[in-house]
Amino acid sequence: MPIRKITSSPKVLAVSLILAIALLMFLGSISYKQIVQLGESADMVSHTLEVDMEINQLFSYYAQMQSTELKNLLSHDTLGISSFENYKPEVQESFLKLRELTQENPVQQKILLSVQSWQDSLYNSLKIIANIPFQKTNYSSSDRAKITKVSNAITQLNLLRNQMYKEKQIQLEQRKEEYRSQIMFTPLMTLLLGMFALFIFIISFLQINSQRKKRLPPRSSFRIFWAARTIL
Numbered sequence: 001m002p003i004r005k006i007t008s009s010p011k012v013l014a015v016s017l018i019l020a021i022a023l024l025m026f027l028g029s030i031s032y033k034q035i036v037q038l039g040e041s042a043d044m045v046s047h048t049l050e051v052d053m054e055i056n057q058l059f060s061y062y063a064q065m066q067s068t069e070l071k072n073l074l075s076h077d078t079l080g081i082s083s084f085e086n087y088k089p090e091v092q093e094s095f096l097k098l099r100e101l102t103q104e105n106p107v108q109q110k111i112l113l114s115v116q117s118w119q120d121s122l123y124n125s126l127k128i129i130a131n132i133p134f135q136k137t138n139y140s141s142s143d144r145a146k147i148t149k150v151s152n153a154i155t156q157l158n159l160l161r162n163q164m165y166k167e168k169q170i171q172l173e174q175r176k177e178e179y180r181s182q183i184m185f186t187p188l189m190t191l192l193l194g195m196f197a198l199f200i201f202i203i204s205f206l207q208i209n210s211q212r213k214k215r216l217p218p219r220s221s222f223r224i225f226w227a228a229r230t231i232l
Helices: 002-007 010-075 084-101 106-130 141-182 187-215 219-231
Strands: none
Touching: 010 084, 010 106, 010 141, 010 187, 084 106, 106 141
């Protein structure tokens, strides 16, 4: 049959063998790139979790500062054992770490500048209410205004925290889209193409090897011929 002759042609088999090898090499390079991208995605997820934790840590310190000073104001703690000043070293450390983690994101860096500004405002407001004299009855309107400034600073800081979360989510979605666009084949498709290329490679190799053996004279007949000739 013509088709059988074509498929058994040495040239066709050689071309099939070369194409199978090329396809296997191509799939290998694609698989390597996808493994590298998977590793980058894992690093991205790890970095995102680290940023999340540090954001929560930093802004929890601000809330603890506020609650500490308000508690001191209501309980008339004049010893200053529990003060917002105690949290300043942790806040500074957390802020610097967060700035380092987001150094490649200009938007986050800009938000952190606003955070630092409102952080200073919070410190000043907390220092002011720390000097408000204790009163069992209602506080004056001036003192209430001072307490309100602390709440306003905390509100602004919380809004900035939400902006950081939003920006981080946008960046995460962009990286996901980039990863999806770079994936040419699914793992199942890569496996099927690899098996197909390997099958073609094996069949072509066996056919070529079989045809090569058919072209060579049988060794047993060759030996009998020379033995008979020697006797004669």
